[in-house]
Amino acid sequence: MSHAASPAASDPRNRLIVALDLPSVHEAEAMVDRIGDAATFYKIGYRLAYSGGLALVQRLSKAGFKVFIDLKLHDIGNTVEDGVRALSDLGVTFLTVHAYPQTMRAAVRGRGGDGPTILAVTVLTSYDQADADEAGYALPIADLVALRARQAAEAGIGGIVCSAAEAASVRSAIGPSRLIVTPGIRPAGDDVGDQKRVLTPAAAMEAGIDHIVVGRPITQSADPRAAALAILAEMG
Numbered sequence: 426m427s428h429a430a431s432p433a434a435s436d437p438r439n440r441l442i443v444a445l446d447l448p449s450v451h452e453a454e455a456m457v458d459r460i461g462d463a464a465t466f467y468k469i470g471y472r473l474a475y476s477g478g479l480a481l482v483q484r485l486s487k488a489g490f491k492v493f494i495d496l497k498l499h500d501i502g503n504t505v506e507d508g509v510r511a512l513s514d515l516g517v518t519f520l521t522v523h524a525y526p527q528t529m530r531a532a533v534r535g536r537g538g539d540g541p542t543i544l545a546v547t548v549l550t551s552y553d554q555a556d557a558d559e560a561g562y563a564l565p566i567a568d569l570v571a572l573r574a575r576q577a578a579e580a581g582i583g584g585i586v587c588s589a590a591e592a593a594s595v596r597s598a599i600g601p602s603r604l605i606v607t608p609g610i611r612p613a614g615d616d617v618g619d620q621k622r623v624l625t626p627a628a629a630m631e632a633g634i635d636h637i638v639v640g641r642p643i644t645q646s647a648d649p650r651a652a653a654l655a656i657l658a659e660m661g
């Protein structure tokens with residue numbers, strides 16, 4: 426595997442997280458090599474984690490990449506606390522839990538003093554209002570995201586996952602020092618797939634987010650490196 430570049434603080438590569446949602450560790454490693462120095466931060470989710478991807482987390486970290494482990498934990502408090510404690514030993518930068526108050530408090534306990542930054546997933550970007558209604562939530566999505574962001578800050582969570590469309594209300598709920606991380610990003614004209622609350626890379630940056638998460642627009646492109654470079658150019 427190639428080694429990660431060390432971008433300057435102002436370099437947009439620090440703010441682009443590429444979702445490695447690929448079928449196997451072998452294909453994920455080949456993708457990292459194809460993208461080369463156009464990315465320095467990768468996300469590993471269910472698909473890879475459940476097929477040998479935890480070893481890849483360690484290889485990526487060793488090669489100098491930042492890693493976001495996205496398992497969206499949500500269970501009874503004791504199980505979440507223990508799970509976060511175990512994941513904290515992997516040396517990742519970010520890990521995710523769902524933004525339920527009991528879950529978030531347990532995750533903060535499991536993280537201890539020097540673990541990874543815990544990100545709380547508010548309302549999935551594949552949900553529109555009809556999906557939230559169907560799931561039994563009485564609130565408009567914007568209000569539910571803001572409520573969960575406030576609860577995350579109260580629980581001591583380090584960052585929020587939401588749509589960039591909600592960045593302003595989330596920022597006022599969490600203050601300047603916690604992070605806003607936004608999937609549901611599509612360059613203008615790209616296929617949105619199952620995403621519903623979508624913004625372009627440029628619009629997300631203007632909205633004041635800290636990191637964007639981009640998967641298929643890069644990994645399913647005929648030229649993943651060129652796709653990543655185009656997104657970086659749009660991010661400024």
Ligand SMILES: O=C(O)c1cc(=O)[nH]c(=O)n1[C@@H]1O[C@H](COP(=O)(O)O)[C@@H](O)[C@H]1O
Pocket residue numbers: 444446470495497521546548549550551586587608609610618620638639640641642
């Ligand atoms: O937690 C996440 O990363 C996440 C939260 C969310 O609300 N929406 C969302 O799409 N994601 C993840 O972000 C990535 C987006 O991938 P693409 O839609 O292919 O760009 C996927 O790996 C999702 O699992």
